[in-house]
Amino acid sequence: MWKVPTFKLLSGHTIPLVGFGSYLIDGERQTKEVLDKALSAGYRLIDTAAMYGNEQDIGLALKELLPKHNLKREDVFITSKLYPSDHGDQAKNALAESLRKLQSGYIDLYLIHWPGVYGISSRSSENAKLRAASWASLVKAKKEGLVRDIGVSNYTVRHLKELLDNCCGVKPVVNQVEWHPGCHQADLKEFCEREGILLQAYMSLGGSGNKSLLGEPFVVKVAEKLGKQPAQVLLRWSVQQNVAVIPKSRSKEHMEANINLDFVIPDEDMVLLGRRKQEKFDWDPNSVK
Template identity: 70%
Template structure:
């Protein structure tokens, strides 16, 4: 079992690595190059970014140097970016083009609507639904033009995803990236994604930060000790073992390597115990967006 080679066949037929490298809150040309260098060295081939992360340009510059270093071609790397809520609507196609210009990578493998709402629009406004519908139509144009190979969504709950599937202009979302960990996982959402062939991708796999982190959870710690793994590895493996994609971020070489070293199995009883942990959402709550 080599987790580095695990992939999911998207609706387009393209294979997407199940384990990706997240870059949220990682900025600065030197730091970006260092972490991507370490990530590529230990086997990551999936890089996740977003317009609002402010690091697309530095990622593009880093890859120009690093791909030749590891004898990799553009098609060996899977790159994801996301639509800023400020570009929700008819501007979405141009936002893809802008991300592509920043990344300087020829095409983007996956582009997601980052949030079901729009900047400056109240969460309870029906205008959000109109704008994300316009965004989807615009992303289809970008896909048809070859700017992006796959399009999808992020932070879409069952109601948002059902709405999109009922009016997707013949193009289903390839991926739905949501907060997903033992304290936050909705069975109905997972069931819907599986039924429609949509890859469920987790962010915030380790929970929150500081005293809100799941890394110090007694149950997680006990399973980690039993299996001689780190708490982070347990939380990441919990998702991968369910065929859910992950995008852990890290700034140190040691943690970057550990996060992709998931070639072990969590016993069934421990998987159940983790899944039965109390409900706890650490990031944003998309349920509030109408």
């Protein structure tokens, strides 16, 4: 089994570059079955969010599965995220609620899920005020030991610069964004690298249906050349650029393939993949003031 590489965060803690995404996985039975397969396949990072509605199911599953797989809490990296309705001074309380549902003494990484606030116009200056208050609240939670590291998701360079100017002495360690050959911003990657912030990709395989990149000719061509699956090529394309990935799957075979990225994509094929027409498949944070 390929040993998943890790990245040393600004705090000194390490994070696996390949993790398991839990979006759309819910229900106590399904969550337990899926996480059992994921842990067996070698995943040691589980990504969730208050928005996903599965934190409690994940907490219950891990309570039973960790001993089964001879693992301790510290062997598994857990990420969760702030619901966009919980921005402001109450962010620490929202984190504490996620902690309670996960039945864990701490969360490894907690992200502000979205720079905007539900119920407030994306053009309102209140967004900036409330996300700043959220960050200050999460810094308090970090100092109290509720969370090891804090970061953001869907932040643009503009949002990051604003945060870094008033980060209460704690810089974000991760920025989780949509990232794949069809959506990758060089300026964002360069900024994060310069600041020591890890870029973590979601939607690494593109969207669903006709937005999926799995069947696109340029992806299939590289996969056939390397003797790999299209999903493996798309995931390796990110990891090879030191961008972390959190693919989701309910299939044991897909889970095992998605974490087995022990190969190298030649430079010319990396360039070919990156030439794909750029478009946003998911929500666009550029509109949030």
